[in-house]
Amino acid sequence: MATSLGLTACSSGDSADSSIVTTNAGEPQNPLVPTNTNENMGGRVVDRLWSGLKYYDASGAAHNEVAQSIESTDRKNYKITLKDWKFSDGTPVTAKSFVDAWNFGALSTNAQLQSYVFNPIKGFKDVSAEKPTAQTMSGLKVIDDRTFTVELESPSIDFETGLGFAPFYPLPEVAYKDIKAYGENPVGNGPYKFASNGAWQHNVQIDLVPNPEYKGGRPAKNKGLRFVMYQTFETAYQDLLAGNLDSLDVIPDGALASYKKELGDRAITKPIAYKAAIGIQTNTPHFGGEEGVLRRKAISMAINREQISENIFRGTRVPAKDFTAATLPGFDGNLPGSEVLKYNPEEAKKVWAQANAISPWSGTYEIAYNSDGGHQGWIEATANSIKNTLGIEAVGTPYPTFKNIRDLINGKTINKAFRYGWQGDYPTMLQFLTAQYYSFSETNNVNYNSPEFDKLLNDALAASTQDESYKIIAKAQALLFKDMADIPMFDYAAAAGRSDKVKKAEMAWNGLFDFEGIEK
Structure with missing residues (x-):
């Protein structure tokens, strides 16, 4: 999702x-x-x-x-x-x-x-x-x-x-x-x-x-449940501390160093089936065809995920190793092609130059994000990493709300890179892959279109055993790396909390609360 x-x-x-x-x-x-x-x-x-x-x-x-x-x-x-x-x-x-x-x-x-x-x-x-x-x-x-x-x-x-x-x-x-x-x-x-x-x-x-x-x-x-809509996670966290909010599923970046001390046994940390990525649609200038593949690979290798994870997220994000999530059955952290997810400045510059040989770069690399989601810190750090490595202008571009940015992505009119995430709807790698990369999926955010990939997913679904399915999924993901469908960034560990008015609030496998089971 x-x-x-x-x-x-x-x-x-x-x-x-x-x-x-x-x-x-x-x-x-x-x-x-x-x-x-x-x-x-x-x-x-x-x-x-x-x-x-x-x-x-x-x-x-x-x-x-x-x-x-x-x-x-x-x-x-x-x-x-x-x-x-x-x-x-x-x-x-x-x-x-x-x-x-x-x-x-x-x-x-x-x-x-x-x-x-x-x-x-x-x-x-x-x-x-x-x-x-x-x-x-x-x-x-x-x-x-x-x-x-x-x-x-x-x-x-x-x-x-x-x-x-x-x-x-x-x-x-x-x-x-x-x-x-x-x-x-x-x-x-x-x-x-x-x-x-x-x-x-x-x-x-x-x-x-x-x-x-x-x-x-x-x-x-x-x-009963009241879903309260906030402008910022910082405000929500202050309400949690004050007892005005019973559960919060995302601790703001600024509180990650202190929330365990402030909440004590009410702090919640758990690895979850949740990924973050940077997408860019193929109708965006410089990002179609072979040029686009090279630029996405170069940008991926220009990002120091480890440093961002430690400095911004205090280890509650782990650098991605595939296009799904590390908590899912069958996950393989050593897929062919996954080396493009490692920080490699020299190779990034080399591949960027290969893209320039096809069509010289011009303009600014923008990464759109929703201001109401607490993303500014890591997006700006990502943009700076790209700027310092590739020597191009790279910036984060804020949009007021999540709805604003989703409407543009769904309408295929955003015309720049964008942050997005996927939270598991049911716990299989195929759920992540079919939703995001099937050529006909309405939730394919990046316009990825590969008949070969579609066939591999169909074969994985038709496999007679889970092990056979996992092997085919690995081939499908190797193709995603070859085409660099998008830029995987992080796997998530939930950093969440409950108020002192709540005696039980369990975090589910996908990073949402088990809402039915929350007890005051």
Whole structure:
């Protein structure tokens, strides 16, 4: 999930009911529709409002949730049987609730950001084309109210694991009457629901209360959640220290040297499935074709990640070694081509000169970042490293909010480099790679387009064993290094905290709190 590490409004001016858990957040980019929410701030709310066929616990293990059973003998054909379940408005969750939602998400004319996840399902190509030849995927069949079947184009080692991911959530009939209005006041089937019609105060807060219809394995252990939107992490941290905020998932850079002492046993540190990168789209001048490959490699080798990690992040960031995250099963830190992630000034200058031989460099290398995300320090340090190594003008370029920068990236109009992150949606390397680098993925931020890479991912999905899949993934990542799809920067270790009013707040595998389990 694209990540903001951003907070967009103001400190919590009015105090929540003392039994409600207050937690940091930011303004979601879009209305809260699961298939169109691909960023952190909307995602943390969506995952509280909905239940999927599966859910992921704090360690990342998948468990059946709405699914009574998911049966397959070949990992290509699935029979899914549902539990008796209801949406928060009391209407039943049926097989049709899932099938209709998946078809809606896949249909190209609905322009959903998460449509790529349906690629394995038979008939996806017919509904996802620019001019679709069908309105529904042929691989989905409703058998009865509690049963549906799924046929994939080929066997998938990742499909069942991914069924707890947000785009696979069900939708009630009411959603399709006006999907945008529905997203402003959604009806879901998860452990929480909107507190009232005015629950979403834009740029201020979102209030959720426990959903009495929820009967699953992650019931709320609190009386509700208030997602409070801040302008800065510094303000959020001061509220945490003062007891005005119950949980904060990102300690600001300026407090990393002191937060453990200030919070004591309320400080939280944990390696997580979270990566930071610098992307630049191929329609940006000097960054298309072979010239672009050379420039991305040169810039990567011009960045002293170790120094930035230590000086800015106090070791809570670790220099990246691949395009996924070091905590994921199958991770390999010694991939062919990964030497471009090491600081190598002389080689960086040499490769930059090779790019200049194709087309002489002109202008300034800009790295866009959202001001509300606490990124200024590391972006400026990165720009200085590039400037000092390559002898070019390099600067950080701030944008006011995460939404501002995401709209430009999604619109392919940002025309400069940009920082972005990816927070795992489910704990596999394929989730990171399919989302970010499949040529047809709406969440491919950098316009990477390689039929060879797409085929390798498809082969990895079709592998008969995890070990075989990991070997193919390694080949796919070696190709990403050859093409230098983007510039991996850091893996994250969470630096977070809870207030003295909270007795339990566990950090999950992906760097978000286990919100249901937070106890006052």
